[in-house]
Amino acid sequence: MNPLHEPLTEFERNARTVLEESVRRIDGRTRSRLNQARQAAVAAAAARRTSWWSGLTLMPAAGAATAALLVAVVLWQRQPAGELPLLEAPRAAAEHAGVEDMDLLADSEAMELMEGWDGSFYEWAAAQNDASGESNS
Amino acid sequence: MPAALHGDVDLTDSADQTRSRALNQFLAGVELKAFKIAQAGLRHEDDAHDAVQDAMLQLARAYADRPAEEWRPLFYRILENRIRDMQRRRTVRGRVISWLPFRGDDDDEELDPIAQAPSPDLQPAQRMELDQAMGALEKALGELPRRQQQAFLLRTLEGMDVAATALAMGCSQGSVKTHYFRAVQSLRAQLGDLYV
Numbered sequence: 534m535n536p537l538h539e540p541l542t543e544f545e546r547n548a549r550t551v552l553e554e555s556v557r558r559i560d561g562r563t564r565s566r567l568n569q570a571r572q573a574a575v576a577a578a579a580a581r582r583t584s585w586w587s588g589l590t591l592m593p594a595a596g597a598a599t600a601a602l603l604v605a606v607v608l609w610q611r612q613p614a615g616e617l618p619l620l621e622a623p624r625a626a627a628e629h630a631g632v633e634d635m636d637l638l639a640d641s642e643a644m645e646l647m648e649g650w651d652g653s654f655y656e657w658a659a660a661q662n663d664a665s666g667e668s669n670s
Numbered sequence: 671m672p673a674a675l676h677g678d679v680d681l682t683d684s685a686d687q688t689r690s691r692a693l694n695q696f697l698a699g700v701e702l703k704a705f706k707i708a709q710a711g712l713r714h715e716d717d718a719h720d721a722v723q724d725a726m727l728q729l730a731r732a733y734a735d736r737p738a739e740e741w742r743p744l745f746y747r748i749l750e751n752r753i754r755d756m757q758r759r760r761t762v763r764g765r766v767i768s769w770l771p772f773r774g775d776d777d778d779e780e781l782d783p784i785a786q787a788p789s790p791d792l793q794p795a796q797r798m799e800l801d802q803a804m805g806a807l808e809k810a811l812g813e814l815p816r817r818q819q820q821a822f823l824l825r826t827l828e829g830m831d832v833a834a835t836a837l838a839m840g841c842s843q844g845s846v847k848t849h850y851f852r853a854v855q856s857l858r859a860q861l862g863d864l865y866v
Contacts, residue, residue, distance in 0.1 A: 544858050545826060551803045552827040556702045563719065567701040570723035575694045578730035582686050 693734055696741050697726055700828070704749055707823045710811050711753040712760075721756055725749040743837035746824060750839065754816075810860045814853055817841075821849035822857070 541549075701722060708718035725748040733744050811819055817839070824835045825846075835850075836843045 542854075544861075545854065547803070548807060548822075548857065549826050551800065551807050552706070552823070554800055555804050555808070556706050556827070559702050559705065563705065563715065564702070566719055567705060567722060568698075570719070570726050571694065571697040571701055573723075574697060574726035574730035575690050577727055578693055578734035579686065579690050581731055581734070582689070 689734065692738055693730060693741075696738060697729075700742065700745060701726070703828050704745070706827060707746075707820070708749060708753055710808065710819055710823060711816060712756055713812060717756055717760075721749060721752040724752050742828075742830065743834045746828070746830075746838035747840060750820060757816075806861055807857070810857050814856060818849045818853035818856065821846050822853035825850055
């Protein structure tokens with residue numbers, strides 16, 4: 534006990550005996566209260582470990598939820614580029630039709646069909662139709 | 671605790687139980703001495719109990735996962751901080767109360783005669799001698815500066831070495847030796863060789 538690692542002096546030995554006896558004489562009520570405090574402390578440490586573990590076991594669920602959220606955010610961010618707002622839809626449809634015409638012109642089979650078209654027959658039929666309309670009136 | 675899968679051995683559970691047992695054993699080993707040390711510093715039984723209780727809880731919550739060899743100096747460090755906090759609070763409260771016209775007396779608690787009864791395994795003459803020595807030592811200890819008191823009690827009563835005492839007191843080993851030496855000198859000057 535001596536700080537310089539020398540053997541204990543008589544005073545130190547006696548002091549220790551007296552102090553140990555005073556500890557031995559601590560009354561039952563105090564011992565009981567200290568015992569309760571100790572049980573509470575041990576329970577608190579166990580509860581802390583439990584909450585740490587339960588946190589760890591919830592990790593997969595938390596990971597899945599985070600991944601789902603991430604996907605939702607990415608999709609939401611991409612939506613304005615992929616889908617047009619409602620008011621712009623007719624204009625977009627007209628533009629789409631123009632593109633279809635271009636496709637027809639570019640298509641070689643469509644040009645052959647145009648070449649086989651009997652335009653004079655349709656002009657004659659239209660003229661006949663107009664003439665019958667005039668005679669009826 | 672996470673439930674063990676069917677057929678698995680839940681190692682975590684048994685490790686936690688071992689840890690809890692070790693902590694319980696450690697606290698059971700220090701609680702009475704810690705109470706005496708707190709009582710010497712605070713000179714009030716309930717305050718001493720509260721300080722030890724707080725120190726136990728804080729150790730359990732914050733340091734239970736640390737190696738068991740570190741618990742003792744950590745526990746006494748926490749306890750010392752609690753004692754110092756309570757002493758400060760008491761000083762402030764004392765100043766405030768001294769200004770109040772009506773103040774209550776804390777010393778009118780009823781004592782339980784059974785709980786207060788001393789251990790019966792000593793001869794009456796021996797017990798009287800020991801009682802006197804104990805009273806004289808406790809009185810002299812109470813008059814020591816707190817750091818000297820702490821160094822003396824941690825080394826003499828708790829049996830901690832200089833290094834562990836230094837950790838518990840948050841000072842150098844040289845300071846521990848100085849505080850301890852001065853405490854012994856002062857106590858011896860008051861008590862002689864404290865014959866029991």
